[in-house]
Amino acid sequence: MIELPSRYNPQETEDKWYQEWEEKKRFAARPVSGKTPYTIVIPPPNVTGILHMGHALNNTIQDILIRYHRARGCEALWMPGTDHAGIATQNVVERKLAKDGRKRQDLGREKFIEEVWKWKEEYGSTIIRQLKKLGASCDWDRTRFTMDDEYSDAVKEVFVRLYEKGLIYQGHRIINWCPRCQTALADEEAPHHDLKGNLYYLKYPYKDDPDDFVVVATTRPETMLGDTAVAVNPKDRRYKKSIGRKLVLPLVNREIEVIADESVDMKFGTGAVKITPAHDPNDYVTGKKHDLEFVNIFHPDARINENGGEYKDMDRFEAREVIIEDLKEQGFLEKIEPHDLSAGHCYRCHTIIEPYLSKQWFVKMQPLSVPATAAVKTGRIKFHPDRWTKVYLNWMENIQDWCISRQIWWGHRIPVYYCADCREKGKAGVHVSRTTVQKCPECGSSRVTQDNDVLDTWFSSWLWPFATFGWPKETRTDNAGTVHNVAEDLGYFYPTSALSTASEIIFFWVARMIMAGFEFMADIPFKDVYIHGTVRDIEGRKMSKSLGNIIDPLEIIKEYGTDALRFSLISITSQGQDVYLSKERFEQGRNFANKMWNASRFVLMNLEPSAAKTDLCVFFKKEDLSLPNRWILSRFYSTLKELDTYLNSYRFNEAANLLYHFFWHEFCDWYLEIIKPDIKDPRNQVVMYKILEKYMRAMHPFMPFITEEIWHYLAPEAGSIMDQPWPHVQGQIIDKKVEKQFDTAVNVITAIRNMRSELEIAPAQAVEAVIANTSRQSRDLLTGIAPHITFLARLSRLAIQEKQQHHPSSVTTVVGDSHISILLEGIVDIDKEKKKLDAKISRAQADIKAKENMLANKAFVERAKPEVVENERTKLSQLKETLTKLQGVKHALR
């Protein structure tokens, strides 16, 4: 007999168990011959990250998968780590410097990087600590950081290989430029958002006829400073005479020509478009085609540069205002119309990006995309839910080259070296190298400098599924000093089993990992990709700091417990659908944890020590178990069977709700209640104990802490619940007939409770009931469960008989093939009862009519599956029987 406190206290237990698991290295995984590997690599959170609900959800999902497979006997490895997150981290440290009025330029590159490392050492493990709070069972000794020396070597290796293969090249072209971060961005890093803007109609006068002009329409009038042509469609009659004529660009007085180009949409604006080759991707193409001049008008921070004449040093938006004022004053502005447009925004700081002409490094993606496309098309890699396949393939099939150079300091510096001497002699002087180049390998000069740019963060993360293992080295020494054989690890754990992430990251990361997997490992990086929904607030908005609608998972953990957080999140995450969250949602998880706690408390209070040691088979083989016992065993294994199905198809919410329903509404509400009077019966003892302890094992992946805690009360000498095997389905115990029989008991008890409630009979007052049933079999069944009915329906006496007889002052209802009457000495409102009966009778009559129509339908009887028709026939006869009985009851009431 063990006494537990009546309330579960997560705070006390969670840290205790996590510490224990970690100390005993329970999450460590090694290649073990004969064991099936199961691997997940964590989507590395940014070092600057703090745990938000998206993390909480995603990592709970991964932890469930890992713990589930670990329990099922797999060697489960969850590879952890963090991402250096170039721009994001640099911004954080810059902001910190700004508080002291300093800029990174004041420190210089080296000192600044030192600052970032210092910051990383101090705060970089925050997110890891928080993942531990969440219960994440990662193999922490293997924790990787994308800027680790070894990992950096992998990045260099990859750069050099791709360069040597001709897949990396330097190009001078228009890229997405963030004027605030002052760096180039990849297309994916500059998502388009709608803006309310204007369409400005500008008049460009002809050189030879200043009173006449061409009107161009633009949304970015300030770029006119860089115009070097005006284009019209050659088919456009309005401008037939204009082609080839010179215009004078207002404000700057540059002579520009009217050129003809088919790409011009005659229907848009005036049909004449100003061409700014240095500041618009389309104009760039046109500029190349027509050999136009490229005039860059912006400083890197998007202020106007010396090419902008008197507008020099003005910010782009200020310049826009002033230029419009000036054009207006000088008579060059025709009109302004409101116009909705969309523009790229920096994904790190949300500044509107500026298309900017510059020299950058690119990866040629098309060749890499070929096997990556095929792998998904053939189903070697599967997306869950499946609809993301299309999104992925669509992107892959339209893939663009990837701009990988960033003009920031924090990141992997591009392993390209330039020899000044060679360059002076007119040679290329470009050397790409895995190691630092100090002397020019061609001329021996020491006037060698490394490229100033660093690589896109994703250029390191795309190697995550194999570089974390130590690729391309032979060994990897982990954080605890253990040396791992890289080839052996990769041979065993790679390709990984599943990847769980958010949809936002499919292009950034998932797609690129698949390409890198094929390019460098000649194999897929993972088999299944699970895409979970976005966590939103209750109004459907994304959670963000600026909106102030964040629900902090750590606060929920503090208030409700980690298990409650995990369970609540999982139970509302259906099939990658977005999750709308309010704080109250977590009460469900907390209440459930408490329910588990109290049910366990109840079992332990009533448990004889011998029960835990008795093998279930002893009784089961004898077939002498009571119906409730056979029922709960069957229900447990049915539940377990379904649980496997759900988990293997990534239907986490259904899995969670299944476990919830079984425990609360079957095990607690019915089973424990029904065995209460005979709880000391050895068979009940064994069954309730076995169900509870097996349930804890099945529940452990979802709620690791409370299950471990309860486990130690249930089996104090058995060690951790993590050592326990998964409770495999015992198919021979599942008995649908037994389940159905028990349903009869439930229905009878519910019916009596119903009557009691409707008649307002006090719960404490026992009543006498009579059940009449003409079927011998049914009577036998009812007789067997009579004591349970008596107990749970609070009866003073229960008679089971063949024939219905009229009792004065009684109320009767019909359940299945049974007539149930309760006898009342007190006053019953006959009229009220009659009305209720009438309602039931007309309902039954309507149902009978519907069924009869259905069965009279020749098409149905002929075409529907025979068992369906048979089923309907049975139901009809049952309904008719019920009706007869109801009518009999009504008659008796008179």
Place this chain on the structure above:
RNA sequence: GGGCUCAUAGCUCAGUUGGUUAGAGCGUUGCGUUGACAUCGCAAAGGUCAGAGGUUCAAGUCCUCUUGGGCCCACCA
């Protein structure tokens, strides 16, 4: 412009080969502490499954369209 997704109880949502009486949590109402649990129990009310059409013996589920949300992609000057 292309694509995806959602619309089911007062609220938030489940509902996977189309087949009994469409479920849960929260909320609401009534009754209740018989010592596992008031973070609880027993019961009740509440749904023309957005609208229209179609396929089918049978549609919340499949198809088409409409309406209204949300999201993603796209070089819409």
